[in-house]
Amino acid sequence: MKEQREFTCIRCPMGCRISAWVDGPDVVEMSGATCKRGQEYVREEVKDPRRTIITTVKIEGGIVHMLPVHTKKTIPKALLPKAMQELSKVTVKAPVKCGDIIVPNILGTGADVLASRDVEKKN
Ligand code: SF4
Known part of the structure; x- marks a missing residue:
C-alpha cells in the first residue's frame, strides 16, 4: 500500500525537505531533493536506514x-x-x-x- 512520507535530507547542511510516495521498500515518486544524493538518502532511508555513531x-x-x-x-x-x-x-x-x-x-x-x-x- 502506498503512503506519503516526509524526510529531511542529512547528507549536507542544506537539509532539503523531501516528500516521497513509498510502497513497502520502494520509493515510487519523490519531490524536493535538489541533488542525487538526496534521492539516494531517501531510497536508503526507506529500504535500509543507517547511521554513523x-x-x-x-x-x-x-x-x-x-x-x-x-x-x-x-x-x-x-x-x-x-x-x-x-x-x-x-x-x-x-x-x-x-x-x-x-x-x-x-x-x-x-x-x-x-x-x-x-x-x-x-x-
Ligand atoms: S538533497 Fe542534496 S542539496 Fe539537499 S540536503 Fe540532500 S545532499 Fe544537500
Missing part, C-alpha cells in the same frame, strides 16, 4: 576524561540504542591515537569504532 567513551589516565569516537562506516539505525549501550560500558586507557580501534566490529556490523582524537597520558 558519533559519541564519547570513558578514558582513564588521560588529559581528558572522555574520548570522542565514531564508527568507520554506518550501522543499521535499529542497532543504535544497543550500540550506544555497549559503548557506555567501554573504558580505554590513555594514551590513544586518533584512528585507534576502540571497539572492533561493533555488534557484528563490520563497523569498527575509532578514536576521533589523540589523548596523551596525564603526567
Whole structure:
C-alpha cells in the first residue's frame, strides 16, 4: 500500500525537505531533493536506514576524561540504542591515537569504532 512520507535530507547542511510516495521498500515518486544524493538518502532511508555513531567513551589516565569516537562506516539505525549501550560500558586507557580501534566490529556490523582524537597520558 502506498503512503506519503516526509524526510529531511542529512547528507549536507542544506537539509532539503523531501516528500516521497513509498510502497513497502520502494520509493515510487519523490519531490524536493535538489541533488542525487538526496534521492539516494531517501531510497536508503526507506529500504535500509543507517547511521554513523558519533559519541564519547570513558578514558582513564588521560588529559581528558572522555574520548570522542565514531564508527568507520554506518550501522543499521535499529542497532543504535544497543550500540550506544555497549559503548557506555567501554573504558580505554590513555594514551590513544586518533584512528585507534576502540571497539572492533561493533555488534557484528563490520563497523569498527575509532578514536576521533589523540589523548596523551596525564603526567
Ligand atoms: S538533497 Fe542534496 S542539496 Fe539537499 S540536503 Fe540532500 S545532499 Fe544537500
